[in-house]
Amino acid sequence: MTEHRRGLAYGVAAYVLWGIVPAYWKLFADVSPVEILAHRAVWGLGAFLVLAAISGELGAVKAALRDRRVLGTMVITAALLSVNWGVFIAAISAGHLLDASLGYFINPLVSVALGMVFLGERLRRLQAAAIALAAIGVALITWSAGRPPWIALILAFSFGSYGLVRKLAKVPSLAGSTVETLVMAPIAVIYLAVLAARGDGGLGHGDLNHHLLLISTGVISAVPLLLFTSAARRLPLATIGFLQYLAPTGQFLLAVLAYDEPFETARLAAFAFIWAGLAIFTIDLLRRPPPARSTPAAPARPAPGP
Numbered sequence: 253m254t255e256h257r258r259g260l261a262y263g264v265a266a267y268v269l270w271g272i273v274p275a276y277w278k279l280f281a282d283v284s285p286v287e288i289l290a291h292r293a294v295w296g297l298g299a300f301l302v303l304a305a306i307s308g309e310l311g312a313v314k315a316a317l318r319d320r321r322v323l324g325t326m327v328i329t330a331a332l333l334s335v336n337w338g339v340f341i342a343a344i345s346a347g348h349l350l351d352a353s354l355g356y357f358i359n360p361l362v363s364v365a366l367g368m369v370f371l372g373e374r375l376r377r378l379q380a381a382a383i384a385l386a387a388i389g390v391a392l393i394t395w396s397a398g399r400p401p402w403i404a405l406i407l408a409f410s411f412g413s414y415g416l417v418r419k420l421a422k423v424p425s426l427a428g429s430t431v432e433t434l435v436m437a438p439i440a441v442i443y444l445a446v447l448a449a450r451g452d453g454g455l456g457h458g459d460l461n462h463h464l465l466l467i468s469t470g471v472i473s474a475v476p477l478l479l480f481t482s483a484a485r486r487l488p489l490a491t492i493g494f495l496q497y498l499a500p501t502g503q504f505l506l507a508v509l510a511y512d513e514p515f516e517t518a519r520l521a522a523f524a525f526i527w528a529g530l531a532i533f534t535i536d537l538l539r540r541p542p543p544a545r546s547t548p549a550a551p552a553r554p555a556p557g558p
Contacts, residue, residue: 259486263495266479270558271502274352275510276472277344279465283454285342288469290443291454292337293436295470300430303474312427317434325421326428330435332414336407340558343403350513353503354393355407356558357526360496361386361533362412370416378536385529389522396518425481433473493537497530499558 280288304310316322343352361383367373375383394400418428447453454466484492504523507513 255486259483260491262479263483263487263492264498266476266483267495267498268502269476269479270499272506273472273476273558274344274349274503274506277341278511280345280454283466285338285345286443287447287453288341289334289338290440291466292469292473293334293433293440294444295467296473297430297433297437297470299470299474300426300433303478304426304430307426309424309427309430312424313430313434316423316427316431322421322423323431325417326423326431327435329414329417329421329428330432332410332417333432334436336410336414337558339403339406339410343407347511347513348403349503349507349511350515350519351401351403352407352558353500353507354401354523354526355404356411356500356503357497357523357530358386358390358404359408359411360493361529362408363415364533366412366416376536378532378539382529382533382536385525385532389525389529392522392525393519396516396522425484426477429477494534497534503558 277288301310301313304313316326340352343349361379364373364375364379365383368375390401390405393404421428423431444453444455448455454462483495487495508515
């Protein structure tokens, strides 16, 4: 198997896992989203430390912790990622996976807009058309529902902002994710300890399968990232940019086909505008000249997805 095909297999696997992960979070029907988030941070830290050790990136983790500017940036990205993870898990728990998938569909376009505003990046014509179509789609959903799609907007802007800040941090993907979970973990441990002291929480209650589910939240966070970073080293940015739509597509299909979330005509029209915008965005991405060097461009997703 060639390196390109191997990278493609890794990339598809990563985004498919991110697409079906809501089915895993659905298993925690009796656990609050905040507690799930805390477990994800604690057990995720263990998983990322193991991966960093295996990949030889513990040195990069230590260097990031010693650099005050980098560490300060990681605190910001950890906060943004916590909001993103927490809202995503809460949306699934409340039966709003369709809104969550919408957020990740429009996220690439939000990232382009943030790059234009904060980094001075020039907006190409096709990119402007794609963002305009997505805006029409969001406006349609707002009009039909009588309120903005807050879940989708929070997810899109929190992850878009996260990617923007991570781009400025100059930290390798795995090392950065390890530091971020290290920042989250103390708060998560305190929260879980308070729950345990009150006799609440998932740990210590339930059977072995329940405890294994809680512990495996770390693996669920780490494995797709490992696959993604392996793919990013082997694939051009255009391919990664195209593959990233697999995740919200999987979430969308789960919401409509498995969980029977309502998908009325107005919402279908709104999604059609957004999908059209993404198609134009992808065409623009594919038309861009390849990088001058053979080294892959920076990953489209700098950290673990949903």
